Amino acid sequence: QSVLTQPPSVSGAPGQRVTISCTGGSSNLGTGYDVHWYQQVAGTAPKLLIYGNNHRPSGVPDRISGSKSGTSASLAISGLQAEDEAHYYCQSYDSLSGSRVFGGGTKLTVL
Amino acid sequence: QVQLQQWGAGLLKPSETLSLTCAVYGGSFTDYYWIWIRQPPGKGLEWIGEINHSGSTNFHRPLKSRVTLSVDTSKNQFSLKMSSVTAADTAVYFCARGRNSNGSGTYYKGYYFYYMDIWGEGTTVTVSS
Numbered sequence: 001q002s003v004l005t006q007p008p009s010v011s012g013a014p015g016q017r018v019t020i021s022c023t024g025g026s027s028n029l030g031t032g033y034d035v036h037w038y039q040q041v042a043g044t045a046p047k048l049l050i051y052g053n054n055h056r057p058s059g060v061p062d063r064i065s066g067s068k069s070g071t072s073a074s075l076a077i078s079g080l081q082a083e084d085e086a087h088y089y090c091q092s093y094d095s096l097s098g099s100r101v102f103g104g105g106t107k108l109t110v111l
Numbered sequence: 112q113v114q115l116q117q118w119g120a121g122l123l124k125p126s127e128t129l130s131l132t133c134a135v136y137g138g139s140f141t142d143y144y145w146i147w148i149r150q151p152p153g154k155g156l157e158w159i160g161e162i163n164h165s166g167s168t169n170f171h172r173p174l175k176s177r178v179t180l181s182v183d184t185s186k187n188q189f190s191l192k193m194s195s196v197t198a199a200d201t202a203v204y205f206c207a208r209g210r211n212s213n214g215s216g217t218y219y220k221g222y223y224f225y226y227m228d229i230w231g232e233g234t235t236v237t238v239s240s
Binding site: 057 | 146155158223231233
């Protein structure tokens with residue numbers, strides 16, 4: 001059971017907008033720790049998509065965005081493309097466990 | 112372009128010690144935390160622990176008693192050792208660079224805000240008798 005909760009799967013048609021939620025608690029997101037997001041295409045290493053709740057690293061398109069409020073965070077992908085099909089993970093810090101923690105991951109399927 | 116290249120034994124027997132090394136090419140070794148993460152087959156990511164250039168470490172508590180992290184600053188390398196492995200330790204192991212600032216001054220935060228911006232390609236470790 002992950003400290004950060006994500007839906008197991010989401011889907012959308014090309015061109016549509018999808019959001020992936022990440023729900024934490026008072027010892028992680030609720031404390032004010034930032035959330036970061038990673039994309040993992042099957043068989044490859046994760047890639048940083050969003051850091052510090054809503055900052056995009058160089059090279060990540062602006063159709064990808066992140067937000068955080070209280071104990072929840074969201075990743076939004078608009079203009080869905082076939083290449084977006086992957087697993088997405090949120091990550092933060094949890095003071096109760098003293099660990100960096102990941103969500104369980106969400107599989108995005110592009111229909 | 113910073114790259115992480117990792118290597119180590121891929122097949123172990125129960126009770127043996129897992130040993131992996133990650134080399135950092137093309138960037139500073141002193142400004143970051145160097146992190147190990149693993150992913151069991153078909154499952155999500157699990158943080159194992161991290162170390163900085165001066166040897167300061169932090170560990171995932173359930174693994175702390177079995178994990179040793181070290182750095183070799185002369186070679187820009189860091190290493191993971193995990194003792195007494197079992198089948199539950201079968202996973203892909205990733206090394207990654209952890210940072211808490213974006214270098215442009217628009218994001219700079221404390222230790223708890225580290226994120227992993229560069230990852231190694233992963234090493235598959237299988238524990239089987």
